[in-house]
Structure formats: structure tokens, C-alpha cells
Amino acid sequence: MAFPGLYEPDRGGNVLTVIGESLIDRIQSEQRSPIADYVGGSPLNVAVGCARLGVQTRLVTHVGKDDHGQLIFDHLAHNDVEIVTGGTAPTSTATATLGPDGSASYEFSLDWDLSSASLAAWASFETSSHLHTGSIATMLMPGAHTAYTLLHDAKDMATISYDPNCRPSIIQDVGFARQQAEHFVGISDIVKASDEDLQWLYPDKSIDLAMQHWLELGPALVIVTKGAHGPVALTRHFRLELPADSIVVADTVGAGDSFMAALIAALNQLDLLGPSKREDLMNLDQEQLLAVLRYAIRASGITCSRAGANPPQLGELGTVTAPA
Numbered sequence: 186m187a188f189p190g191l192y193e194p195d196r197g198g199n200v201l202t203v204i205g206e207s208l209i210d211r212i213q214s215e216q217r218s219p220i221a222d223y224v225g226g227s228p229l230n231v232a233v234g235c236a237r238l239g240v241q242t243r244l245v246t247h248v249g250k251d252d253h254g255q256l257i258f259d260h261l262a263h264n265d266v267e268i269v270t271g272g273t274a275p276t277s278t279a280t281a282t283l284g285p286d287g288s289a290s291y292e293f294s295l296d297w298d299l300s301s302a303s304l305a306a307w308a309s310f311e312t313s314s315h316l317h318t319g320s321i322a323t324m325l326m327p328g329a330h331t332a333y334t335l336l337h338d339a340k341d342m343a344t345i346s347y348d349p350n351c352r353p354s355i356i357q358d359v360g361f362a363r364q365q366a367e368h369f370v371g372i373s374d375i376v377k378a379s380d381e382d383l384q385w386l387y388p389d390k391s392i393d394l395a396m397q398h399w400l401e402l403g404p405a406l407v408i409v410t411k412g413a414h415g416p417v418a419l420t421r422h423f424r425l426e427l428p429a430d431s432i433v434v435a436d437t438v439g440a441g442d443s444f445m446a447a448l449i450a451a452l453n454q455l456d457l458l459g460p461s462k463r464e465d466l467m468n469l470d471q472e473q474l475l476a477v478l479r480y481a482i483r484a485s486g487i488t489c490s491r492a493g494a495n496p497p498q499l500g501e502l503g504t505v506t507a508p509a
Contacts, residue, residue: 200453202313202343203232204245204306204332205322206297208277209253210494222253224260225279225494227320227350230439233264234446234484234496240453243267243313245306247297247328249276269309271302272328286434293355297321297328303335310339314459317449319348323369324356337372344458344466346375348445351382362386371402374466375452377445380411392417393424405467408478410444410485416478423471427478430486439494440485446496447484451477451505480505 205228211220232244244266248254253276261268277295284290299306310316316336323329336345349366356362363386370376376399380392387395396407396419408418415429452458455473457466480502487497 200240200313200458201232201235201242201315201317201449202245202306202309203228203235203242204299204316204318204335205229205231205320206277206295206328207244207246207248207257208279208293208295209256211278211280212492213280213282220280222256223494224257225439226277227348227442228318228322229257229261230442230494230496231317231319231348231446231449232266233261233494234443235449236264236266237496237498238447238450238484238502239499240450243269243309245269245271245299245302245309247272247274247277247299247302249274251275253278267309269302269305271300271305272296272298273301274298291352291354293321293352295321295325295355297325299328299331303331306335307339310335310342313343315346315449315453316343317346317348317445318369319445320350321352321355323347323349324352324362324365329365333368333372336369340372341460343460344374344463345372346377346445346449347373348377348441349382349386350379350441351385353385359385359388367399367402370399370404373404374463375406375408375448376404377408377410377441377448379441380409383409393419405463406469406474408448410441415482416444418474418478420469420474421467425471425474425478427475427482430482432486432490434489439496440489442494443488443496444481444485447481447502448477451480454505476505 206226207229208226210223210225236242248270274296280292347369383395399407410416415427417426
């Protein structure tokens with residue numbers, strides 16, 4: 186099996202490094218139709234989504250040297266995402282069962298260990314202006330500890346975004362999950378979550394109170410997606426809520442990841458990423474945020490209109506419409 190080599194630091198700089206899990210989504214309907222394999226994993230989907238929108242991207246992940254791993258390597262190469270990989274376990278899998286409305290429930294078989302990739306990951310961070318992480322990578326040990334340490338130490342080198350994308354079937358201790366989420370929120374500039382994430386993490390708080398709590402931990406921007414009801418965003422200066430686009434849904438696999446990727450890409454297009462832009466990000470105005478949210482909504486809608494985690498290309502979505 187011919188796996189490509191690891192990231193080589195002398196290949197040049199990049200805009201974005203994503204740190205997180207790669208896996209194979211094995212998708213079937215409730216009627217137990219034949220399984221279809223798709224490359225997935227929330228951070229991987231974000232990396233691919235960003236690369237498709239013109240952001241030069243690397244992914245720090247774990248991929249096994251097996252047939253599923255080869256699918257992931259091929260998929261990343263096809264989408265121009267460089268890869269840094271560590272660990273020796275088999276490639277992780279997630280079996281998604283689709284309900285009649287296109288929603289997905291998951292069962293996982295996974296491993297998350299980056300101990301052998303820390304130095305290569307740090308070399309990648311040193312040439313990145315923005316870093317992203319989320320989901321299983323920030324909850325499952327021992328890799329979650331490695332991810333946090335790397336990002337914490339890189340905070341002065343890059344802006345950071347985070348999407349908890351909680352998986353209660355994997356991390357069942359909500360107190361632990363809440364603690365982990367708050368650790369990562371505290372080192373992040375941009376946080377995106379779903380309403381389901383916040384309802385699970387904070388069952389005794391409203392969505393708005395949970396968002397305010399996260400904003401007080403340090404980020405410039407907290408966004409919560411509410412499916413067909415659209416996103417709500419909170420900064421230190423204002424609250425903004427938008428409706429979702431009206432679409433025919435094929436399934437919702439990867440919709441949140443596509444939203445996250447387009448959010449990063451739009452902020453990059455508006456030159457709002459990187460440590461020198463933290464003050465600008467903190468003072469984002471309503472017109473800028475409207476443009477960014479509309480861009481992310483359109484990206485998510487395109488993904489929902491077709492099967493699997495298949496985010497749009499730049500040619501489909503275009504560039505963000507910058508405010509006058």
C-alpha cells in the first residue's frame with residue numbers, strides 16, 4: 186500500500202492547520218440498505234471544505250496504514266490537503282444510520298493518539314496563521330490532551346477556532362465534556378457549536394445564556410447553528426440571528442462542518458485571521474458578520490442538498506461579498 190510521506194516543513198507556509206480526527210463514515214438507512222463508505226470526521230471535513238474554498242490547508246490527524254486509511258489519504262490528496270499523521274492503530278470508522286428526515290445517528294470504532302506527530306504538528310503550526318480543532322479530537326484521550334497543549338502553546342502564533350461537535354455516544358460524561366469544551370473555548374478566538382451541543386452541555390441554561398458564558402471565557406465570536414432555523418451569533422457588541430436557506434435536504438451529514446469551513450474561508454477572504462488581526466476580529470461589525478454568516482449558510486445548504494459530507498467548491502459558492 187503506497188501511503189504518501191508526512192509533511193515536510195520546507196514545503197512552504199500555509200494559511201490553516203486543522204488538528205483532529207479522520208475516519209470512514211459508513212452510511213446506511215434505517216432499512217439497512219447496503220453500506221456506502223465516505224471519508225469523514227468533523228475536522229477532516231472542515232479541512233477539505235476550507236481547501237475547496239481556496240484556503241491552503243494542512244490536517245494533523247491519525248490514519249492507519251490500511252484500506253480505510255488509503256481512502257483518506259487519496260481523498261485528502263484529491264482535495265489538496267496536506268497531512269501530518271501519527272499513531273499506529275487502525276483507521277477509525279463511524280457507522281451513520283440515516284432516518285427518514287435525513288438526520289444521522291452514529292456508532293463509532295476509533296482511536297485518537299497523536300504522540301508521534303507532535304513535532305511535525307508544531308512545525309506546521311509555525312507556518313500557519315489560523316488553527317482549527319473540534320469534535321472527538323478535543324474529548325478523547327490521549328489525543329485531546331496533545332491537541333490542547335499544542336494549541337495553547339501556539340496561541341500567540343495564530344488565531345484559533347473550535348467546534349465541539351459533541352458525540353454523547355462516545356463521551357458520555359457530560360461534566361467531563363463540558364470541562365473539555367470550556368478549556369478549548371478559553372483558548373479560541375472563534376467558536377461554533379450546534380444548539381444540540383449546547384443543550385447537552387448546559388441542560389439548565391438557555392442557548393443565549395450558554396453563548397454568553399462562552400463569550401466571557403475569551404472568544405471574539407460565538408456562533409450557534411440551529412438547523413433549519415439558521416444561526417445566531419454573539420460578539421461583545423451585538424447579537425445577530427439569520428434564517429437558514431430554504432432547500433431540499435438529501436441528508437445533513439457534514440452540514441455543520443461545511444458551515445465551519447465557510448466561516449473560516451470567509452474570514453480569511455476578509456483578511457480577519459492571524460494574530461495581528463485579533464483586535465479587528467474582536468471589533469467585527471454587523472455588516473462584516475452578516476456577509477460571513479450568509480456565506481456559511483449557503484455553503485451548509487449546498488452540502489445538505491447532496492449525499493454525504495460533500496462541501497462546495499469555490500466555483501460553486503464564489504467569494505464572500507465584502508461589505509462596502
